[in-house]
Amino acid sequence: MSVFSWKSNQPARWMQQGASRLELVSLSVAEIERVFNRVREELWEVGLLEDGKYLDLIGCDRNWLPSFDGTAAEFYDEGVSRLDDWLGFEEGMIYLRPNARFGKKPGETLLDTMRHEFGHAWAWRDPAFFERRWFRACFGAAYDEVWCETPAFDRTEYISVYATKMPKEDFAETFMTFLRCRNTLHRFDRRPGVRAKLAVVEQAIKQASETRLARFAIC
Numbered sequence: 001m002s003v004f005s006w007k008s009n010q011p012a013r014w015m016q017q018g019a020s021r022l023e024l025v026s027l028s029v030a031e032i033e034r035v036f037n038r039v040r041e042e043l044w045e046v047g048l049l050e051d052g053k054y055l056d057l058i059g060c061d062r063n064w065l066p067s068f069d070g071t072a073a074e075f076y077d078e079g080v081s082r083l084d085d086w087l088g089f090e091e092g093m094i095y096l097r098p099n100a101r102f103g104k105k106p107g108e109t110l111l112d113t114m115r116h117e118f119g120h121a122w123a124w125r126d127p128a129f130f131e132r133r134w135f136r137a138c139f140g141a142a143y144d145e146v147w148c149e150t151p152a153f154d155r156t157e158y159i160s161v162y163a164t165k166m167p168k169e170d171f172a173e174t175f176m177t178f179l180r181c182r183n184t185l186h187r188f189d190r191r192p193g194v195r196a197k198l199a200v201v202e203q204a205i206k207q208a209s210e211t212r213l214a215r216f217a218i219c
């Protein structure tokens, strides 16, 4: 596998030049590269990425626009508007905000944020796979659906409060946790709903690795 598919575009270079002037807290490119490649190695280990295949397509860059609502990162999974396109943003890319803040607890780190965004990237890369029954059966609705009423947080059912926001966030949080804890899933035995979701995600990864990986080569 190639462990490096860092993409750099014009806005990111502008950001590098403008960072100190704007006094933004900017992640170093080296740190983002390190974390990006670490998650790519995890994806290679579980079978969702090979050289030129499936999630190898996903890139990462810094978003030169600071976030005003605390968003640390995002993935364009619903297309890019004409304005965003004009500004240089692309589909299939994970963007990190220049003023993103990361914590030290599980779920708050840059590494976990990258894992979470790769969950969305997987759904973008293979929407037909996410329209299958396994997703709705596990997360209670289709990937893109929005709850009429946000479910109450129950730690036996949801990995985090953020996971209650939408089915796709429930998935991304579960996917993130699976990548982090994939060799010690028994630690969730006292959280049966979470444990069941992790088992479904594990199965989905296995199935995608066996039946989807080779069909999604990058042309």
Ligand SMILES: [Zn+2]
Binding pocket: 116, 120, 168, 169, 172
């Ligand atoms: Zn998300």
